[in-house]
Amino acid sequence: MVNPSLRGGFIRKPNETMRLVVTTFIGIVFGFFLGVSFPTLSLTKMNLPSGLFPSIDLTYIEDKYSGLSTRAFFKAFSSLRGNRGDFNQVYSFNDTKIWVPTNPRGAERLPPGIIASESDFYLRRLWGLPSEDLTVTPKYLVTFTVGYSQKKNIDAAVKKFSENFTILLFHYDGRTSEWEEFEWSKRAIHVSVPKQTKWWYAKRFLHPDIVAAYDYIFLWDEDLGVEHFNAEEYIKLVKKHGLEISQPGLEPNKGLTWQMTKRRGYSEVHKDTEEKPGWCTDPHLPPCAAFVEIMATVFSRDAWRCVWHMIQNDLVHGWGLDFALRKCVEPAHEKIGVVDSQWIVHQSVPSLGSQGKSEAGKQPWEGVRERCRKEWRMFQDRISNAEKAYFDSVGIDPPNSTVR
Ligand SMILES: *[C@@H]1O[C@H](CO)[C@@H](O)[C@H](O)[C@H]1NC(C)=O
Ligand SMILES: *[C@@H]1O[C@H](CO)[C@@H](O)[C@H](O)[C@H]1NC(C)=O
Ligand SMILES: *[C@@H]1O[C@H](CO)[C@@H](O)[C@H](O)[C@H]1NC(C)=O
Numbered sequence: 077m078v079n080p081s082l083r084g085g086f087i088r089k090p091n092e093t094m095r096l097v098v099t100t101f102i103g104i105v106f107g108f109f110l111g112v113s114f115p116t117l118s119l120t121k122m123n124l125p126s127g128l129f130p131s132i133d134l135t136y137i138e139d140k141y142s143g144l145s146t147r148a149f150f151k152a153f154s155s156l157r158g159n160r161g162d163f164n165q166v167y168s169f170n171d172t173k174i175w176v177p178t179n180p181r182g183a184e185r186l187p188p189g190i191i192a193s194e195s196d197f198y199l200r201r202l203w204g205l206p207s208e209d210l211t212v213t214p215k216y217l218v219t220f221t222v223g224y225s226q227k228k229n230i231d232a233a234v235k236k237f238s239e240n241f242t243i244l245l246f247h248y249d250g251r252t253s254e255w256e257e258f259e260w261s262k263r264a265i266h267v268s269v270p271k272q273t274k275w276w277y278a279k280r281f282l283h284p285d286i287v288a289a290y291d292y293i294f295l296w297d298e299d300l301g302v303e304h305f306n307a308e309e310y311i312k313l314v315k316k317h318g319l320e321i322s323q324p325g326l327e328p329n330k331g332l333t334w335q336m337t338k339r340r341g342y343s344e345v346h347k348d349t350e351e352k353p354g355w356c357t358d359p360h361l362p363p364c365a366a367f368v369e370i371m372a373t374v375f376s377r378d379a380w381r382c383v384w385h386m387i388q389n390d391l392v393h394g395w396g397l398d399f400a401l402r403k404c405v406e407p408a409h410e411k412i413g414v415v416d417s418q419w420i421v422h423q424s425v426p427s428l429g430s431q432g433k434s435e436a437g438k439q440p441w442e443g444v445r446e447r448c449r450k451e452w453r454m455f456q457d458r459i460s461n462a463e464k465a466y467f468d469s470v471g472i473d474p475p476n477s478t479v480r
Contacts, residue, residue, distance in 0.1 A: 196289035197242045197265050212239045216311065217287055218294040219244040221274040224251040226298040226425065227258075233302045234260050241307065242290065246277040275370075275387055275394035284381040293380050297371045301327075301421030310374070310418040317345045320379040320411040321401050323368040325419040332422075336367050339419040347413035362399045366408035370398050372420060379404050379411075388455065393444075395452035400459055 175184050180193045197217065200209040218241045222230050234243055243264040245255070250270045255261045267281055278295060287293055292311060305324055314322050325339025332338055335349040348365035350356075356364035375383060382404035387397070402408030434440050467474040 194285045194288035196287070197244060198289070199263065199265075213289075214240050214242040215290060216241045216292045216294070216307075217244060217290040218242070218296065218307070219246060219274075219278070219282070220296050220298055221246045221248060221277060222298045223247070223249040224254050225249075227255065229300070229423070229425075230298055231258055231260075233296070233300060234258075234264070236302045236305055237307045241294075244281075246272070246274065246281070248272055273392040273394070275397070276392040279384070279387045279389055282380075282384065284377075284384050287380065288377065291377055293375045293377070295370075295373050295375070299423040299425040300372055301423055303421070305418050305420050307418075310415055313344055313415050313418065314374065314376075317347075317413060318411060319345065319374075319413045319415070320376040320405045321368060321383075322374045322413055322415055323372045325414050325416045327419060327421040329421065334363050334367070334369065336363050336365070337369050337414055339414070340416045343416045345413050345415050345417075347409060360407075360409040362402065366402035366412045367398060368401065368412055368414060370394050371422060373401075388458065391451040391455050393448045393451050395448045396455040400455070403459075 173185075174187055176186070176188055177184060179186060179188060179191060183191055183193075198210055198213070200206065216237075218234075218237050220230055220233065220243075222245050224247075230245075237243060243260065245252075245264055245266050247266060247268040248271055250268055252266045252268045255264075255266070267277065269277070274295060274297065282293065282295075292314065294307075304327075310324065313319075322345075323337060326332060326337050328338045335351050338349075340346055348359060349363075351364050356362075359365060361367075379401075383397075383401060386400060386404065387394070402412060405411040433443060435443050438446075463474060
């Protein structure tokens, strides 16, 4: 959907390139003269001319880079200084002060060319050339929120995702080292925070700028059966049918809540359904269309950038989010759908529910369930209040379909 070469700050305007060439040249000349003027500096006590360089406490640096000797560090530092002289221009001349209002907020003092505003979860080596660190560059991210008791299920699920996927596990039970028995665990990212939910982790660790390298982001629960699921095929279908938010169809076994997410045996993808009489006010609206559940959701990069902003910090269960996802894509009834031919089984294992707390004679899972419902109402209220406030502020009557 998005041409990678158009994202990020890699395209430099010609006059910027020119400026860069000029400043680099000045830096080189200046650095050369410095090198000539101060050929011998004490290795242990390097008091650089104040005003030109920040004075550097080498013992501190040595502590930080305990593997490197002072001599090695000084060698590295002086070659940097001699070759580039970058410090000079930044610290000595007022007329080269930088202020770029179009930079990300807070980074206006930096030259745009150095700004890395987006990140990824790629694992790197401590040696060699950075450009040679990655043998494959995963384009997709899959996250599972897991407890160790579901290890068999997760092991089976992870094996469905090739090296084109970064694997990120959120551990809600504090057990991470046990997973080392699995070979794939070494290439996975493990984030361990006890008793938190998928949406809590997502809000904290999957900021759109952090996951910007990934075309698609899978936010999956731990109790999904993946026997009939192939991740690469799934992505092909999602691309083919233009789905920005999707999920695999659910095997229609017991207790399916929604018709929409039920797998159909005869199609690749579906985007709408019929529900029980009276459930849908509009055939283009949830739960008849523009709707997937939150247990095995897959987001495109752009959709995720919107959805992340809609996730509330305190509403951790994500209930109600499924009904609101449609606000992030347009037209929602065409860009949200269910992939039928790559499907999963929802095993409905009570997992995080059992991490609740017994209160007032209620079972732990009852307390969790109650909070889920409460959050759903709160979320709906917040959305409709926010929409009302917006439409009031711009002075138009809200369309009927949004505030419900
Ligand atoms: C740089 O600017 C500061 C205040 O903006 C001023 O006091 C100082 O004299 C200037 N230095 C030079 C070298 O122009
Ligand atoms: C990984 O992605 C590349 C490029 O899209 C593709 O050629 C390759 O088949 C993928 N690997 C697997 C295991 O599907
Ligand atoms: C919107 O609501 C108003 C008043 O409730 C009603 O008269 C109108 O027909 C509704 N419009 C649509 C498109 O449903």
